[in-house]
Amino acid sequence: MSEVQQTDLLIVGAGPAGLSAAATISADRDFRVMVIDEFPEPGGRLLGQFHEERNHSWWIGKIVAADLIIQNTLAGVMIQCGVSVYGLELLPDGWRVLTSKGDIRTKYLLLATGAAEVPMPISGWTLPGVMSIGAAQVMANVHQVKPGERGYIVGVNVLSLAIAKELVVAGIEIEGIALPPDDLFAMEETNPVAAIELLTRLSDAAPAPWMRWGGKLAQKMKLSRLIASCFPKKGVKVWDLPLQLRTALVSIQGVDQVESVIVADVTRSGEIIEGSQREIEVDFVAIAGGLYPLAELAALAGCPFLYVSELGGNIPVHNERLKTTLPNLYVAGNITGVEGAQVAMAQGRLAAHSISYDAGWFACEEEPKLLDAIAEVKEVRRSAMIQFHPEIDSARKRIYELFEHWM
Known part of the structure; x- marks a missing residue:
């Protein structure tokens, strides 16, 4: 039988939220911190992300991850990769976490497990060469392997637009970004009107001033239906990407691998x-x-959930300080609702201060840091380059109100 490991804080997830939390709490306190992740190296989705900021500087996730890993290493944080969690047990003095590398006992537990992609079955999707948009991102940006020379993207959402731009930077030709077929399995924008509404929400990140101004005007005047009716059937170029909002992919063709796609025009x-x-x-x-x-571990622990479409699905009930309804269990990052990596990092820092405050160390000193961290999350969310949903603030308020009612 393997020896049971002991720590003061165990963080499940070595992505932006988990690494930021570990670095923050280790810097402030003499506290044993362990981070575990099922992937072979730390960094999570940071390793494949980059984008151009409003000031034209580049935010490169791989550099951000390397800096966080160095901070944690210098602070004495133990990071273990290739470790999967399959069980959680609440104890009188903390948590017992069952992993593929043995049990871990911890007083405080932070779940920073991130998010996963929604599968979308399409005719021909089992052919070699068909992949999720996230897989294409990892191949190109993490492993420096092109998923192909000429690709087609199905699904118009924040994820597809951001990663499509990254693929173009990697020298990959994108033939089109089109809607999925409007069937039982489609999850998000499946018609031009819904896609236009999404684009107006992203207008702050548009490459040209007229696009930013036009997007805000269209959103304010609710012009999505009119724009969808007038949208060119051949599509338009946005960030040098062929956006085809009046086109849907019908099927993927090929014998031993992807050879072509069948697309068709669609009505409004x-x-x-x-x-x-x-x-x-x-x-x-x-x-x-x-x-x-990705909230399965929170469910395994026994957390109550609320389905919130604006946040991506089922969310474990928690308060503004990222504390769940269960003793000494906290959440941070996309497990609390789908947003960008910078918001997840701010949430990680908030979770660290929340744990420090609840642990009772110099509460009068820790409370201002906690309040500042709450304010930082709000500011990072407000100024984020890409907004996943315009109603995130009101959706989170519903979660916090349910927490108070539950408690």
Whole structure:
């Protein structure tokens, strides 16, 4: 039998939220901190992310991750990768965490497990060369391997647009970004009107001033239906990406691998226009079905949940300080609702201060830090380059109110 490991704080998830929490609490207190992750190296989704900020500087996730790992290493944080969690048990003095490398006893437990991609079955999706948009991102940005030379992206959402831009930077030709077929399995924007509404929410990140101004005007005046009716069938270029909001992918074609896609024009409501089907030659297809919070461990622990569509799905009930309804159990990052990596990092720092405050160390000194951390999360969310949903603040308020009612 393997020896039981002991720690003061165990963080499950070595992504932006988990690494930020570990670095923050280790810097402030003489506290034993351990971070575990099922992947072979720490960093999570940070390793494959980059984008251009409003000031035209580049935010590169791999550099951010390397800096966080150095901070944690210098602070004495133990990071163990290749470790999977399959059980959680609440004890009188903390938690027992059952992992693939043995049991871990901890007083405080922080779940920073992130999010996962929503699968979207499409005719031909089992062919080699069909992958999720996240897989294409990891291949290109983490492993420096092109998923193909000419690709087609299915799904118009924040994830597909951001990663498509990264793929173009990697020298990959994108033949089109189109809607998924409007069927039982479609999860997000499946018609031009819904896609236009999404784009107006992203207008702050548009590459040209007229796009930013036009997007805000369209959102304010609720012009999505009118724009969808007038949107060119051939699409438009946004960030040099061929955005085809009046087109839906019908099927993926090929024998031993992806060879082409069949697409068709659609009406404003997303219905296929018969006779408009056409074939486009590509060698890979990336499917973007959106993200949902990876919250299975919170469910295993016994947390109550609330389904919040604005946050991506089922969310463990927690308060503004990221404390759940269970003793000494906290959450941070996309498990609390799908947002960007910078928000997740701010939440990680908040969770660290919340744990320090609850632990009772110099409460009068810790409370101002906690309040500042809450304010920082709000500010980072407000100024984020890409907003996943305009109603995130009100959705989180519902979660916090339910926490108070539950307690």
